[in-house]
Structures are given as C-alpha cells and as structure tokens.
Amino acid sequence: MEVIPAAAAAHDGQKQRFDLGVFVGDLPLDDDDAASDNESLEGLQQELEDCKNDQEVANILANGIKMRDYTKGVENSIRQVELDSIQDYITESENLVLLHDQISDCDNILSQMETVLTGFQTEIGSISSEIKVLQEKSMDMGLKLRNRKAAESKLSKFVEDIIVPPRMIDIIVDGEVNDEYMKTLEILSKKIKFIEADSMVKTSKALKDVQPEVERLRQKAVSKIFEFIIQKFYALRKPKTNIQILQQSVLKYKYTIVFLKEHAKEIYAEVRTAYIDTMNKVLSAHFRAYIQALEKLQLDIATSTDLLGVETRSTGYLFSIGKEPLKARSSVFALGERINVLKDIEQPALIPHISEAKSQKYPYEVLFRSLQKLLIDTATSEYLFSDDFFGEESLFQDIFAGPIQVVDEYFDAVLLNCYDAIGIMLMIRIIHQHQLIMFKRRIPCLDSYLDKVNMSLWPRFKMVFDLHLSSLRNANIKTLWEDDVHPHYVTRRYAEFTASLVHLNVEYGDGQLDLNLERLRMAIEDLLVKLAKMFPKPKMQTVFLINNYDLTIAILKEAGTEGGKTQLHFEEVLKSNIAIYVEEVLLEHFSDLIKFVKTRTSEDPASSSDKANIGDVEPLVKDFANRWKAAIELMHKDVITSFSNFLCGMEILKAALTQLLLYYTRLTECVKRVNCGSALNKDLVSISSILYEIKKYSRTF
Structure with a gap:
C-alpha cells in the first residue's frame, strides 16, 4: 500500500521533471548556418547600413561577441x-476546462x-402597429370633429345672421324710438349687410323665406x-x-341717420334737405328778429358832416334840440x-329786451x-352738430347761407x-x-x-379817413378862425382822433x-399855420401855435399811448415855438437892451469888436432898474392869460426870465468894460435880486 504513494510520488517527480527538450531536441543551428552559406548576400550592404546606428548592435560589436x-x-x-x-498552460489546464464549461453554460x-x-x-412590434392604427383613427376623428365644429360655427353664425327673432320684429314695428330701438337698428343693419354682401347667402333656400x-x-x-x-326737426320751428x-x-339718435x-x-336725402330748410x-328768422331788436339800441355817433375840419356852425347842431354841438360831442373823435x-370781446351777446327796458x-x-x-x-x-349728427361738414354752408345773407344785408x-x-x-x-x-x-x-367782412371794413375806413383828411386840407380858414389864441376845437378833434387810432394800432402795428396818420398830421399843421396867420401880431400867432401843439401833446399822453413819431414831432415844433415866443415877449419889454446886447456884446467878451461908452449903456441900465419888476x-x-395850460405857461415864463437874466448878465459885463462904468454900479440891479424874482414865480409854478 505504501508503494503506491511512492510510485505516485515518483510519477509526480517525473512529471515535474518533464523536459520538452526530450521531445523537441536542439535547434538545428548548424543546418541553418550551412543553409545560410548558400544564401545570397544581395542587400547585405543595405542591412549593414541600417544597423550601423543601432545601439544594441554597437554594444555587441564593442564586446567582441560574434553575431x-x-x-x-x-x-x-x-x-x-x-x-x-x-x-504554464498544462499546469492550468483544469482551470481552463472549468472556464470552458462555464462559458458554455452562459452561452x-x-x-x-x-x-x-x-x-x-x-x-412589441404588434403593439406598435396597433398604436399606429389607433393614432391614425384618432387623427381622422379629430379632423372630422374640427370640420364638424367649423361647419357648426358657420352654420350657427349663418342662422344667427339670417334669422329674424320675434323680439326684433316687435321692437321695429311697435317699439318707441329709444336706446333699445337704436341697438335693434344696428342688429337689423348687420343682417341687411350680411344678406347683401355674401354671395353664398343669396343662393341659400333660407334666404327666400327670410328676405321678405x-x-x-x-x-x-x-x-x-x-x-x-x-x-324733431319741426320742433325747432316752435x-x-x-x-x-x-x-x-x-x-x-344719430345712428338713425347712419341707418x-x-x-x-x-x-x-329728404331728411337732410328738411333739416337744411328748417x-x-x-336761424334766418332769429337773426332778423335780433337785428331788428338791436336797431332800437343803436346810438348814432357821427354823420357825414362830423369831420375834423368842418366848422361847428355848418352842421346845424347849434340850433338842434336833440343833439349837442359837435364841439362838445367829443365821442365822435375820442376813443374814451x-x-x-375790445375788453368785452368774449362776453355773451346783448339781450336786447333787457337793454331796452333799461333805456340803454x-x-x-x-x-x-x-x-x-x-x-x-x-x-x-351748428358746425359741430352737423358734423356729429350728419357726419357732413359741408352741410353747414347750406344751412348758414340764409343767416349770413341776413347779417350781410344789415351790415x-x-x-x-x-x-x-x-x-x-x-x-376791424x-x-x-x-x-x-x-x-x-x-x-x-x-x-x-x-375775411369778407374785414375786406369790407378797410375800404370804408379809408374812405371816411380821407374825408377827414380832405376836410382839413380844404377847410375854410375864414369860417374856422376865431379871435382867440386858445386851442382850436379842430385841434382837439385831431388830437383825440389821432390818439384813438394810435391806441387801436399799438398791438397791430x-x-x-x-x-x-402822418398825412393827417401834415394837414393839421398846415391848417394851424394858416389859422395863426389870421392873427395880426406875430406873438399872438406864436401863442396860438404853442397852445394847439401843447394840447395835442397832452391829449396824446393822456390817451395812455406812445404817440410815436407824431408826438415827437409836435414836441419839437412846440420847443421851437416856445423859443420864438420867449424872444418876442422879451423884445416887447426890453427891446433896447436885447438889441444892444446882440449888436455890441457877445457871450465871449474877448470877441467883442466895438467898445461901448457910458452914454450908450447908462440909459439901458437906468431904464431896466426903473421898470424890470x-x-x-x-x-x-x-402868460397867464395867453396860455391855456398853466403848467406850460409857467415853464414858458421861467424860460423867458432865464433868458432875460442871461441878457442882463451880458449887459453888466459890458458895463464893467466901459470907461467910468463903475459910476453906474448904484443903478445896476443885482443878479441875486433877479434870481429871487425868478424863484418867486417858480414857486408859483
């Protein structure tokens, strides 16, 4: 039993010592070398060139190793x-087999x-097909629904536009004309327009029933x-x-006109004509009645004889009972x-019967x-009503042709x-x-x-103005002249007339x-000069001119207007005439003294050419001392009796006394230069005494 493991171990050891070289053997390098000897060397040089820069080849050659x-x-x-x-592959063969089995199972x-x-x-493909079919059916049903709704909308609108509700019939036939009637008229108008405008409606069978x-x-x-x-229009005639x-x-109710x-x-057209005629x-009758009432209130101001240069007595007013003389009727020429x-320009029109009751x-x-x-x-x-109610501005001209004609005839x-x-x-x-x-x-x-009225007024004004101008140019001097140096009534007329026109021209230029007005000024000046020449004495002529010029200036100033060139001109001629009067009044009382001073002395003593003697100046000195006061x-x-304007008279007196003082001062200077002139000192009046008298009259001023 122990042999088997040993054999197995030996077998494993052999297995571990398994050498592939036993089966493979050595590489036949010699054969390769032999074969290589027979190979062609073509291209070798190129390969050597390629390996020349190779680092590995360089190292091998450097070590002396054969290639x-x-x-x-x-x-x-x-x-x-x-x-x-x-x-390694043989060692892992079992794992590879296991992996192969697992891969097969997964597969x-x-x-x-x-x-x-x-x-x-x-x-899913079958479901998608079903959904697509349902979608197509849904789209088809949606299209049909929209078409039916559109048809229903048009049909309902058609029915609504063409049908005539019983309520509409009741209102149109039996209803009163009021706000509800106006709204019903608008609905009826839309139905009529719908029937007339849509050609499709005219072919519909429903129209045959509804149109009548x-x-x-x-x-x-x-x-x-x-x-x-x-x-309503006839009610206007009441x-x-x-x-x-x-x-x-x-x-x-203006929609009735639109309808x-x-x-x-x-x-x-009949309604329009009826309104125009009414x-x-x-309005013609109203304006005619109003004009007749106004005529009773008219105050006559001027007639054809009420002219600047017309003599008062020639008008016949002195012997008339109901009218004042022209001389006292200043309203003819004064603006007042x-x-x-013009200040009341936007005030309401007069109510004639009220003014008549007050005897105005x-x-x-x-x-x-x-x-x-x-x-x-x-x-x-009327213009606003015609435009709003009828929508025609041109209607006004037809309506107002009559009233304007009535006013024009009267005017x-x-x-x-x-x-x-x-x-x-x-x-104007x-x-x-x-x-x-x-x-x-x-x-x-x-x-x-x-514009027409304005164009009518200007020629008439020019004509009347020319009548005034001609009356001055062609005035009868003999009938106008009065033996009185005070301002002439023609001058007052002229001054008031000019001041009035100047005032009315201030804002218009x-x-x-x-x-x-310049032509008129020249005419009055010529007339005044002619009237002045009727006085026998030059001093009276000058006084007359001064009084008239002074009155003209005063009236121009009192009128509250800037007299302009006219006032400046009269101020200049007044100044020159005052200088003439001063010389004349001094010559009347001190003629010898003035002649002596003017001929024998001058303002510059060194320029005197003739030397006076005591015999020349003594009578003058004694005469002045005796009667100067x-x-x-x-x-x-x-001055008090000659000049109407007290202030102007005092200014003239002051100027005369100042000039007298100047003459007398020059006389005293002459006395000082005369041989033995000191003997006359006791007769000379002191300058302070003369100044005292001047101041005394100045205080009166």
Missing part, C-alpha cells in the same frame, strides 16, 4: 520562454434570453325713423325754442370808454360785436351810411379778435365770411395806418 553566437543565444532564450509558456442561458427577448420584440321679412322690417324702420326725425338744447337731445345713409339714401329758415368793447343805447361797434358774437357762437354750435346797409372812423376801426379789431377765437376753437366754417409882472399876466 552568430549572440544570435544562437537569443534563439535559445526564446525557445526556453516558449517551453515555459507551454508548461446556453444567453441563447434562452435571446429567445425570450425575440418574443418580446415581436409582441327683412325687407319689410327695413321699410318699417325707415318709415318710423323718418317720421321721428322730421318731428317760437322760443332753445335750438342748442334740442339738438343735444337729438344727438343720441338711413346705408339703407335708404333717398330718404336720407335750420336755414329758423368805447375801447371797452350803444355805439354801433357794441351792437356789431354782439351780433358777430352771436353769429360765431351759433355757427360753432352793408349800416356800413354804407357809417362815417364813424373810430367805430369802423373798432369793428373786433373781427380780428373773432378770427382768433375761431382759430382757437379750430372751427374753420366762418373763415371766408370773416399797421404800417398803412401810420402813413395815413413891472415888466416881469406884465410878462406873468400875459
């Missing part, structure tokens, strides 16, 4: 490695899984609307009807409170403003007999302000009318009006 021996050693090493690998399992998965894939009913409803609606609107309030109440425009154009007559009509009278420009204000307010209201008749230049200029400014008002309102309907008093009285 053949080295090669044999390498091959033996490779053989040994191969044998070791085979031995069987995977094969079964493949079979199962293939079955699943087949089933719709047409009867349309005719009934048109008939009822026509009667309703015409009744006396004392507030047109604007009634129009506002009608505006909520007639769209579905009954002939009836709309409003034309109503008449300017208030107004200049024509006030009535003109009131009439034009009523016209533009009425036109604005033309008044303007033809109007000689009030101030009133005409006020009317009123029209301008009304144009601005309409521009701010953005209502263009009266633009042409206002009309160059043509300025030129006309009396002469100054006479000059004072003369």
Whole structure:
C-alpha cells in the first residue's frame, strides 16, 4: 500500500521533471548556418547600413561577441520562454476546462434570453402597429370633429345672421324710438349687410323665406325713423325754442341717420334737405328778429358832416334840440370808454329786451360785436352738430347761407351810411379778435365770411379817413378862425382822433395806418399855420401855435399811448415855438437892451469888436432898474392869460426870465468894460435880486 504513494510520488517527480527538450531536441543551428552559406548576400550592404546606428548592435560589436553566437543565444532564450509558456498552460489546464464549461453554460442561458427577448420584440412590434392604427383613427376623428365644429360655427353664425327673432320684429314695428330701438337698428343693419354682401347667402333656400321679412322690417324702420326725425326737426320751428338744447337731445339718435345713409339714401336725402330748410329758415328768422331788436339800441355817433375840419356852425347842431354841438360831442373823435368793447370781446351777446327796458343805447361797434358774437357762437354750435349728427361738414354752408345773407344785408346797409372812423376801426379789431377765437376753437366754417367782412371794413375806413383828411386840407380858414389864441376845437378833434387810432394800432402795428396818420398830421399843421396867420401880431400867432401843439401833446399822453413819431414831432415844433415866443415877449419889454446886447456884446467878451461908452449903456441900465419888476409882472399876466395850460405857461415864463437874466448878465459885463462904468454900479440891479424874482414865480409854478 505504501508503494503506491511512492510510485505516485515518483510519477509526480517525473512529471515535474518533464523536459520538452526530450521531445523537441536542439535547434538545428548548424543546418541553418550551412543553409545560410548558400544564401545570397544581395542587400547585405543595405542591412549593414541600417544597423550601423543601432545601439544594441554597437554594444555587441564593442564586446567582441560574434553575431552568430549572440544570435544562437537569443534563439535559445526564446525557445526556453516558449517551453515555459507551454508548461504554464498544462499546469492550468483544469482551470481552463472549468472556464470552458462555464462559458458554455452562459452561452446556453444567453441563447434562452435571446429567445425570450425575440418574443418580446415581436409582441412589441404588434403593439406598435396597433398604436399606429389607433393614432391614425384618432387623427381622422379629430379632423372630422374640427370640420364638424367649423361647419357648426358657420352654420350657427349663418342662422344667427339670417334669422329674424320675434323680439326684433316687435321692437321695429311697435317699439318707441329709444336706446333699445337704436341697438335693434344696428342688429337689423348687420343682417341687411350680411344678406347683401355674401354671395353664398343669396343662393341659400333660407334666404327666400327670410328676405321678405327683412325687407319689410327695413321699410318699417325707415318709415318710423323718418317720421321721428322730421318731428324733431319741426320742433325747432316752435317760437322760443332753445335750438342748442334740442339738438343735444337729438344727438343720441344719430345712428338713425347712419341707418338711413346705408339703407335708404333717398330718404336720407329728404331728411337732410328738411333739416337744411328748417335750420336755414329758423336761424334766418332769429337773426332778423335780433337785428331788428338791436336797431332800437343803436346810438348814432357821427354823420357825414362830423369831420375834423368842418366848422361847428355848418352842421346845424347849434340850433338842434336833440343833439349837442359837435364841439362838445367829443365821442365822435375820442376813443374814451368805447375801447371797452375790445375788453368785452368774449362776453355773451346783448339781450336786447333787457337793454331796452333799461333805456340803454350803444355805439354801433357794441351792437356789431354782439351780433358777430352771436353769429360765431351759433355757427360753432351748428358746425359741430352737423358734423356729429350728419357726419357732413359741408352741410353747414347750406344751412348758414340764409343767416349770413341776413347779417350781410344789415351790415352793408349800416356800413354804407357809417362815417364813424373810430367805430369802423373798432369793428376791424373786433373781427380780428373773432378770427382768433375761431382759430382757437379750430372751427374753420366762418373763415371766408370773416375775411369778407374785414375786406369790407378797410375800404370804408379809408374812405371816411380821407374825408377827414380832405376836410382839413380844404377847410375854410375864414369860417374856422376865431379871435382867440386858445386851442382850436379842430385841434382837439385831431388830437383825440389821432390818439384813438394810435391806441387801436399799438398791438397791430399797421404800417398803412401810420402813413395815413402822418398825412393827417401834415394837414393839421398846415391848417394851424394858416389859422395863426389870421392873427395880426406875430406873438399872438406864436401863442396860438404853442397852445394847439401843447394840447395835442397832452391829449396824446393822456390817451395812455406812445404817440410815436407824431408826438415827437409836435414836441419839437412846440420847443421851437416856445423859443420864438420867449424872444418876442422879451423884445416887447426890453427891446433896447436885447438889441444892444446882440449888436455890441457877445457871450465871449474877448470877441467883442466895438467898445461901448457910458452914454450908450447908462440909459439901458437906468431904464431896466426903473421898470424890470413891472415888466416881469406884465410878462406873468400875459402868460397867464395867453396860455391855456398853466403848467406850460409857467415853464414858458421861467424860460423867458432865464433868458432875460442871461441878457442882463451880458449887459453888466459890458458895463464893467466901459470907461467910468463903475459910476453906474448904484443903478445896476443885482443878479441875486433877479434870481429871487425868478424863484418867486417858480414857486408859483
């Protein structure tokens, strides 16, 4: 029994000592060498070149080892490695067999899984086909549903648009025209448009049943609307009807007009014509009545004889009972409170019966403003109503043709007999302000009318202005002249007239009006010079001119306007005439002294060529000493009585006394240069005494 293990051990030992070399044997290197001797050496040189740079070959050669021996050693090493690998494989053979069995088992399992998965894939494929079929059926059903819904929507809309509900019939036939009726009209209008617009509807059988009913409803609606609107229009003809309030109440029914425009154009034309005819007559009658009432309030200001250069007595007013003389009727030429009509430009129109009850009278420009204000307010209201209710701005011109004609006829008749230049200029400014008002309102309907009125006023103003100008140029000097140096009434007329026009031109800067005023100024100056020459004494002529120039300047200043060139011119001529008067009044009292000073002395003593003697100056000195105070008093009285303006007179007296002091000072200088002139010192009046007298009169000033 023990032999077996030993034999087994021996067997294992033999197994472990198993040498493959026994079976394989040594490599036949010699044969290879022999064979290699017979090989061709072709290409050897190339291989040697390739191995020249090989490091391993270089090391072998460096050690002196033969290439053949080295090669044999390498091959033996490779053989040994191969044998070791085979031995390792034999050692692991059982594990490899076990691994092979496991791989076979796995392969069987995977094969079964493949079979199962293939079955699943087949089933999934069949399910996918079923889902695709269901999806196609679903899409088909969805398409059918959408088509049916679209058909239902169109059909329901068609039915809704074409059907005529009983409630609609009741409202159109028996209902009152109110808000509900307006809404029903809109629905009916949509149905009519639907029937007329859609060609498919016209071919439908349903239309044959519905169309007659719709047409009867349309005719009934048109008939009822026509009667309703015409009744509203006729209500405008009733006396004392507030047109604007009634129009506002009608505006909520404006869809009735839209309905007639769209579905009954002939009836709309009748309604339109009826409204135009009604409003034309109503407004014409209203304006005609208003004008008749205004005529009772008119205050006549000027006639054809109320001109600047017309002599007062020639008008006949001095002997008339109901009118004042032109000389006292300053409102003909003065603006005064008449300017208030421009301040009240946006005030409501006058109510004639109230003014008549108060016995109030107004200049024509006030009535003109009131009439034009009523016209533009009425036109604005009518224009807006026509545009809103009828949707036609052109309707206004047809409506207002009558009222404008009534106003034009009255205006033309008044303007033809109007000689009030101030009133005409006020009317021109009123029209301008009304144009601005309409521009701010953005209502263009009266633009042409206002332009026409303005174009009518300017020529009339020019004509009346030229009458005033001609009256000055062609004035009868003999009838106008009065033996009075105080301001002439023609001057007052001119000054007030000019101040009025200048004031009315401040904000407008009309160059043509300025030129006309310049012509008028030249005419009044020529007239004043002619009137002044009627006085026998030059001093009286100068006093007359000074008084008139001073009055003109004062009135221009009192008017609260800058007189401009006119005022500056009169200030210059006034200054020159005052200088002339000063010389004249001094010559009247001190002629010898002034002549002596002017001929024998000068302001520069060194320039005097002639030497005076005591005999020349002594009479002058003694004469001045005896009566200088009396002469100054006479000059004072003369100034007080000659000049209407006390302040101006005192300024003139002050200028005369100052000039007298200058002359006397030059005389005293001359006395000092005369031989033995000191003997006259006792007769000389001291300068301080003269200054005292000047100051005394200055205090009066």
